[in-house]
Amino acid sequence: MPNLDIDNQGFAQSLWSATATAPAEFPTLEGVEKADVAIVGGGFTGLSTALHLAERGVSVTVLEAREPGFGASGRNGGQIIAGFKHNEVPVGPGLDPDRAARMDRFGDGTAQFTFDLISRLGIDCDAKQGGWAQGAHGDVAMRAIERKAEILGRRGVDLEILSAAETERRLGTNWYPGSLWDPRGGTLQPLNYARGLAEGARKAGATIFTESPVTTVAREGRGWKLTTASGGSVIAEKALFCTNGYSDLFNPIPSLSKSVIPFFSYQIATAPLSDNILKTLLADGVGVSEFRRLLGYFRVDAQGRFIMGARGASDGSMEPPSFDFARARIKQLFPALAEQRMDYFWNGKVAITMDYLPRLIDQGEGLHAAVGWNGRGVAVTTASGPVLADWMMGTSPKELPLPVTPPRPIRFHGLKRKVSSVVALWYDHLDKKERSKPAA
Structure with a gap:
């Protein structure tokens, strides 16, 4: 229970x-x-x-x-992201090439469908199609998002590879060597x-x-x-x-x-920030996720609050240490925000399939x-x-x-979440290794 x-x-x-x-x-x-x-x-x-x-x-x-x-x-x-995690849905049991291609086409249109439905129903939820970025944590990740842009480009999806300088301009952090920009995405108040x-x-x-x-x-x-x-x-x-x-x-x-x-994802949010600080950050309506295995995700909401999501306690604990990963990610990506007051702390469960x-x-x-x-x-x-x-x-x-x-x-369903902390340590090791190791 x-x-x-x-x-x-x-x-x-x-x-x-x-x-x-x-x-x-x-x-x-x-x-x-x-x-x-x-x-x-x-x-x-x-x-x-x-x-x-x-x-x-x-x-x-x-x-x-x-x-x-x-x-x-x-x-x-509250990030509206088109498609599945795969660049191309892999062919496998119950998924022949035709069905996989149909899934790809379906996924490509999901973000626009969402914005269109919000408009049709007149839902007031601060929906903005400001774009979605996927930050690369190193050269290996840059090569991967370049391949992603090429694969989706063949399906007619117009993605953009951003340089380190352009990534900093749009996202407000110089931590990434580059990123993928998808204009189909955006944000809302979920x-x-x-x-x-x-x-x-x-x-x-x-x-x-x-x-x-x-x-x-x-x-x-x-x-x-x-x-x-x-x-x-x-x-x-x-x-x-x-x-x-x-x-x-x-x-x-x-x-x-x-x-x-089921895994818990944790988020924290600042108080509304001053205009001077907001000018240095990404715009409201832009969502960002990372390419890393232990990814962070962040955005600014309609009232000027900065929101960071990351992993936390595997048992759903709401104790302060459970939010340390999100705090550390803010300090790493946006040092100027590290001392800002955090007004909100919460979590929720996502469901992962193998x-x-x-x-x-x-x-x-x-x-x-x-x-x-x-x-x-x-x-x-x-x-x-x-x-x-x-x-x-x-x-x-x-x-x-x-x-x-x-x-x-x-x-072995019952063991999967129990070993998640060990897996997280390994993923963290791989992410750090890829950040420091140039692509071959």
């Missing part, structure tokens, strides 16, 4: 929670509801799917354990976006219940009965679990929670899941909404841009 106090702290103490617009009120499920599709999880994935189902006239009910955006959707860095998606889904006809964690799932005729801790239940022909890194939180399907490895690709899981007889967004969730989950809606409406998996697979529990 996860530590619910930690989960609450990571949400309630966040910058996004403190600065978000007031949430809409949704009821807690108490009676019996019927729907064509029941969705478990009110994050970007579940809400985008519910929106697109409702817009097509499908009866859909969303069951959220807390409130829309409570998980990673309302806690992440909790406001989640709340806007929830309202958009409700206006389209979706039913949303909050404070309604699912405790049991049982066969009911030709469909499924999902019972919640609040005593209510939903009977639906199909059920879709969209719980990602929080799949161990009130989740009655063990194979789902064992399909991903191949860094999402999982659309068919558990049989109308029971489904979509998890494993690997830290790229804002854009990919949003754009996956209509894909998952197609799937729930009967489109053949062969016709979808994302592969559908049976459950694939990760071997």
Whole structure:
């Protein structure tokens, strides 16, 4: 059982929670509801799917354990990044060259889809398409991002390789020998976006219940009965679990929670900075992630706060030492900010798969899941909404841009996070080695 106090702290103490617009009120499920599709999880994935189902006239009910955006959707860095972690989706089991190419094309359009949806729904979430940069930590990384630009360029994606000087001009730090610039990306206020998606889904006809964690799932005729801790239940022909890194939180399907490895990511944010300091930093609307294995990610928000994300404690601890990595990254990249007051400290769980690709899981007889967004969730989950809606409406998996697979529990799942601190030390060694070693 996860530590619910930690989960609450990571949400309630966040910058996004403190600065978000007031949430809409949704009821807690108490009676019996019927729907064509029941969705478990009110994050970007579940809400985008519910929106697109409702817009097509499908009866859909969303069951959220807390409130829309409570998980990673309302806690992440708010960076809209196009595509998956792979430059090209690798061919493998269940992924022939045609499907891999379709995934690449789908991923290439996810950021623009997100900005277009925000505009269409009129969501007030400080969305700005200011670009996304990937900083290289050394010559080896520079060669890698040059290859990335070449590969994506062949697909028609216009990326730019920035020199050290241009990287410093745009990002405000001279630490990187260069970077990759992607104009498709940008930033938003993620909790406001989640709340806007929830309202958009409700206006389209979706039913949303909050404070309604699912405790049991049982066969009911030709469909499924999902019972919640609040005593209510939903009977639906199909059920879709969209719980990602929080799949161990009130989740009655063990194979789902064992399909991903949840890791905590930590963030800190300054108080609003003076105009003189802001002039030396990256602009609001620009998101930055690093190429490193133990990457940091940072941005400036609409009110002039600097936000840094990095790894932290593997157990989700909210004690001050858990944020030391983020503090150290600020000191290394932006020494002038090291003494600035930090007003916000929070964390959230991302869900990692072993191949860094999402999982659309068919558990049989109308029971489904979509998890494993690997830290790229804002854009990919949003754009996956209509894909998952197609799937729930009967489109053949062969016709979808994302592969559908049976459950694939990760071997030695229970050990993966326990050894993460050892793996992190090794990754840190490799990152430092690559920074000091010129490319061959």
